[in-house]
Amino acid sequence: MKPKQREQIVDLSNKIDILDHFICSLRQQFLTFSENFDSALTEDKGEFTTDEISQLLCFNQRLSDIEAYLCDLGEKERAYLKARVAKPNDSLDDYEIEATLY
16 A cells, blocks of 8 residues: 555544544534433433433543544654655655554
8 A cells, every 4th residue: 555545544534533523522412402301311211320421421522532632643643754654765664553542
């Protein structure tokens, strides 16, 4: 795979991540809206209490913040690494950026 093709795939992947983040945000807003106007919606499911949903939404927001930070950091590193790959005398000819959460 050529660097330009890899760059396009990374760009599409980042856009998909942004869309996913936006969809999660809309789901959070929908749940909040539903709780304000129809508390039976969450109670009928019997899966989670209102407090548990609030905690999950808070946790999801923290994960979204981490994701945004990692995407920004990855973009900064990608710019540096892309320049290195373009240099013919540099030994770096390929790279991958990964992150692991514990």
